[in-house]
Amino acid sequence: GAVVSQHPSWVICKSGTSVKIECRSLDFQATTMFWYRQFPKQSLMLMATSNEGSKATYEQGVEKDKFLINHASLTLSTLTVTSAHPEDSSFYICSARVSGLQTYTGELFFGEGSRLTVL
Amino acid sequence: GENVEQHPSTLSVQEGDSAVIKCTYSDSASNYFPWYKQELGKGPQLIIDIRSNVGEKKDQRIAVTLNKTAKHFSLHITETQPEDSAVYFCAARGTALIFGKGTTLSVSS
Numbered sequence: 001g002a003v004v005s006q007h008p009s010w011v012i013c014k015s016g017t018s019v020k021i022e023c024r025s026l027d028f029q030a031t032t033m034f035w036y037r038q039f040p041k042q043s044l045m046l047m048a049t050s051n052e053g054s055k056a057t058y059e060q061g062v063e064k065d066k067f068l069i070n071h072a073s074l075t076l077s078t079l080t081v082t083s084a085h086p087e088d089s090s091f092y093i094c095s096a097r098v099s100g101l102q103t104y105t106g107e108l109f110f111g112e113g114s115r116l117t118v119l
Numbered sequence: 120g121e122n123v124e125q126h127p128s129t130l131s132v133q134e135g136d137s138a139v140i141k142c143t144y145s146d147s148a149s150n151y152f153p154w155y156k157q158e159l160g161k162g163p164q165l166i167i168d169i170r171s172n173v174g175e176k177k178d179q180r181i182a183v184t185l186n187k188t189a190k191h192f193s194l195h196i197t198e199t200q201p202e203d204s205a206v207y208f209c210a211a212r213g214t215a216l217i218f219g220k221g222t223t224l225s226v227s228s
Contacts (some may be wrong), residue, residue: 004162006162009142012228024182034216036218041222042220042221043208043218043219043220044163044218045218046215046216046217071125074172085203093162093163095216107153107165107168108165108212108216109165110155110162110163110164110165111162112161112162113160113162
């Protein structure tokens, strides 16, 4: 299947700082990427839908000023957690939908996740 | 919006037995139903999927069935092995992919 890469896989930061997480589709183009958040032993909760070249669409209850999403190219979306606090500590997972006429069109592939710990 | 219910939350089987996980969805417009396997500390991995124009799909020991009328779909794993132990998520996609709460499968040898 297609490969989605996330970086960093684990980050620890101090409260009040901002952290950027990158999501890259390595062997396909993705006009749409999704960001999920997962707390321990819980399911994945959709945070926002990122579309290349336009503003992200946030799910209800997700603060767009706190979780900044940028999808500047067909292979890269970034999530920036601004002024992070301990309650933002979580596993953040991105996914990318294969677009156009590429193999696996329409399917969704996930990155390996980024574990954020805010001290 | 879409709501996906998944059962059971935990499932323990002996090696070689079959395991069945069931999900229901609410949005009749959903047309894509993937199943993911997630191991500890890793992202979800797609193991099988089914689209709304198909009733059943099989890939070696894994099969998925879909009943559009009843709006439910199931994952079947036969001849389970210890390495099948993981958390399994079903999902349904309409405008976005919505996940069930997950099933922790434990296969003991």
